[in-house]
Amino acid sequence: MQIAVRPGIVAPIVVARRLSLALRTLLSVLIWALPVPAQDGVSVTGSVRETGGNALGGAKVTLVNQETQAKEETVTNEAGTFTFTQVPQGHYRVQVEARDFDSYETSIQVGTNELASLEVKLRVRTVQEEVLVRPDTSDDRLSPESNTDSMKVDETFFNGLPLEVDYLQPFIDTFTSPATQGSEGASVVVDGVDGGELDMPTSAIRALKINRNPYSAEFQHPGSARAEITTKHGHKHRYDGSLAFYARNSAFDARNAFATTNPNLNRRFVEGGFGGLLPGGKGSFFLAGQRLMNDQSAVVNSLDTVALSGPLNLNVPTPQRRDHLFTRTHWSLTEMQTLSLNYTFSDQSTQNNGVGALTLPEQGFSTGRHTHRVQLVDSVVFSPTFRNEAIFVFRNQEDRTGSPPSGPEIQVNGAFTGGPSQSFDGKERRAFDVQDTATYISGKHSVIFGATTRNDFWNVFDATNFGGTFVFSSLAEYTSVVQNHIGTPDLFQVNQGHPRVSFLAQQTSGFAEDTFRALPNLSITFGLRYDWQNTLDDRNNIAPRLALAFSPGTKKRTVVRAGAGIFYDNLPRPITGDALLLDGFRVREIDIPFPSYPDPFVGGQAAPPLPSVTRVASDARAPFLLQASVGVEEQIGRGTWLSLEYAFLHGTHLFRVRDVNAPLSSTGLRPDPNFSNLEETESTAFVRGHALTLTVRGGWGTHFKGYAQYVFSKYINDVSTNGPGVYLFPADNDDLRGEVGRADFDRRHRVNFTGIVQFPVGFRVGSILSVASGAPFDISTGVDPNGDTLARPPGVSRNTGQGPGLVQLDVRLTKLFPLKSASNGERHHSRNSLEFSVDAFNVINHTNVTSIVGVVSSPLFEEASAAGPARTLQLSAKYLF
Known part of the structure; x- marks a missing residue:
C-alpha cells in the first residue's frame, strides 16, 4: 500500500531526518569515547x-x-x-x-x-491519592511537558547531590535562566501555587521540576524561570521516616581568597521526617522539621579607614539561625473526593548582615523573619474525564531589619562604607489566595482552565536612612575633609517623617489551555492567559501561548518542538511601598549638596532643603516578554535524550527608575523648582537576546543518571538592578543611549551539569558543575552631581567592564549500609538503612569573584573586592526507617 504525503510537509520531514542523522552520528562518537560498564546480570x-x-x-x-x-x-x-x-x-x-x-x-x-x-x-x-492538577503525561514524548531541556529531581536523585540542604535557592538559580526571570527573581511554585517561597524543610520536598512545559498558560512566567516543588505525603500502607545530621567546620576548609586568616565556620544542621497512615485508615500524614545553626564569618576587604591606605582584612562573625516545620494531612472523604491540609512554619534570623567586601563591621545589622502558611486543597473527580481542584492559601509573615541608627553613615565611593547602618524597617504581610483549576479530557483534546486571585495586606514601617548618609566621591576627598578639614562631602541625604503605611496589593489571573493531538505524530498546545494587578492602571494584559511537537518517524525517536508566548510581569512590592511612603508628606527625603561636616546643618540653612519624592509613572504598564524557540530532540539510548534549541527573547516596557527632575544640561536648573529629585518608576526599559542550548538528559542503565546543558547566549538591555525589584538610576537621566549595553546577567558561555554515578557495594557519587564566562560590571567616576547616581567617564556606556569567569564543582560521596529489620519477611525492610556522606563544595578551590570595584577614582579600581566561599567540606549521617 502506498501512503500519500502532502507536499507541504515533505520539507520539514526531510530536515528533521537530516538533523536526526547528524545528532545520532555526533552521539555515536561521544558514546564510543565513554567507558562502558561491564555487561553482566540477568533480565x-x-x-x-x-x-x-x-x-x-x-x-x-x-x-x-x-x-x-x-x-x-x-x-x-x-x-x-x-x-x-x-x-x-x-x-x-x-x-x-x-x-x-x-x-x-x-x-x-x-x-x-x-x-x-x-x-x-x-x-x-476512583480518585487520586495525591493532589494533581493534571494527568501525568511525562512519558508521552509529544506532550508539552516532556521537553528534553526540562529537569526533574526526585527524592532519590536529590539525596545523592551535594546540595545546601537547608536552602535550595542556589541550585534553582543555577538551572534557571536569569534572562526570563521576573522582576522579583525566579518563580517558585509549591504544590501548584505560584508565588511560593522555599520556607519548608528540604526533607518535605518529594520532587523539583524546572522548565516543565515552557509555554504553559497556567503560569505567569516562562518555564525556564520557573521551579515547581511537590511536597511529600504520608503512605497509606506503611510508616516511614528519616533523621539526618550535617556538620561543617573551618578546620577542614580552605581559606577565602580575600582573607588573611581562615574565617571561622561551625555549621550544624538537623532534619527529620515521619509519615504514614492516620487512625481509621481514611487518610495519611507527613511531618518534617529542620534546624540550622550556622556560625560563619564574612570577609571585609577594603582600605584601612585609620591609615587611609593599605588593605583592611577582617573576619566578621555573621551567625544565622533557621527553623522550618512542615505538616501535611491527607483525607479521602469519599471515593471521588480528597482533602489535603498543609501547614508550614518558618523562623529565620541573622546578625551582622550586610558586612563584607568594602562594607565595614560597624555596618552590620540583624534581620528576622517569622512565617506561618496554611494551604487547603479540595480535589474532586466528577467523572473519568473531568476533575477539579480548589486551593485556599493563607500566609502571615513578619519581617524586621536593623535598629535605629546612632549616627550618619559614611560612604566613600570605591573605598569603603562605614558608620552605623541605616537599615531599619519592619513589614507585616497577610495574604489570602484562592485558586481553582479544572481538567477536562475529550477525545484528542486535553483542556485545563482556571483562575487565581491573591490579596496581600501590607503594613510597612520603614525608617531607613533616618540617621543620614554622607557621600564622598573619592578617598582623596574623604582625607581632605576628615583629616585636613578642607572642603566638603559631595552630598548628605537623610529621611524624616512618619515612616508607616498600609496598603492592599491585589492580583487576579485566568487561563485556558488545550492540548490537541492533531495527528498521531503531531501535538498542538494553545493557551491564553490574562493577568491584572491593582498597582498599575493597565487592563489589557492578554498573553497567548503556543507550543508544537512533531515526530517525523513512527518510532518517535526524533521530536521537533517549537513554541512562542507572551509573559507579563508584576510591579515589585517594594516600589509600591516606597511610592506611598516617600511622597514628601509621610516621609521627606532631604538632599543637601556640599554640606558641612560632621554637622550638615551647622549655621542653619538659607532656605529649607527641597524634598525628594518617589512615585510610579501614571502611564506605567506591566512589562512583558516575547519568547520564541525551535529545537530538535533525539533519543540516543533507553531513557536518554539529546536536544538542540534556539530561543529568541524580546522584552519591552520593563521597569526602570529615573530622576525626571534632574537639572537640565542647558540651564543647570531643575524643571520643577519645588522638589529636588523626582524618582519615578517607569516602564520604558527593554531586553533583547538570543540563546542556543544543547541539553543531554538521561543515563546509562542503573550506573549513571544525569543532566547536562551548554548555553551560548547574548543579552542586551538598558537597565541595571541591585537585587530583585531594586533598580539603579541611569548615569544621565536625560539621555538613555549610554545605558544600552550588556545585561548584568550576560555570560556568553554557560555549562551546567548534575549527575549521580552508582558504584558497587553501596557507594554513590553525585556532583554539580557550573562553568560560565565572566559577567560585565559598570564603570563610574565616583562623582554624584545630582544626588541620584554616579556619573560615568565620557564615552563610557553601561557595563563596559569585563569580569572573570566562574567555575564551581561540588561533589558528594555516599556509602549506604542496609540494616536488617526485625522481621525478614517485612516487605519494605530495605527502608532501614544508614547513609554516610562527605560533601566537598568548590572542590577545586577556584576563586569565584562576586564583586569588582568599578569606580575610576578608587585606588582599588578594577580590583576584585569579594569572592564566593573557598573549598569547604561537609560530613553527614542519615538514618532511613
Missing part, C-alpha cells in the same frame, strides 16, 4: 494487566536497587510487557504506575539465574 521481565485481564500499555515500571537506591525506568508496550536487561545481583523493589490505576509495589531478589516473569494486576483507581 527482569513481566506483564501488567488490569483486574479484568486486559493488557495495560504505557504503564511506568521502575526498578530500584534497595542497597544503592539506583533506579531504572521503562514503559510497557502495547501487549503490557516490560523488560530490564543486564540487571546485577541484589535486592530490588519493583514499582508499577499507570494513569487512573492504583500503584503496585513488590520486592524481588536477583541472582545469577533468570527469574520467572512477574505478573502484575492493577486495580482501577
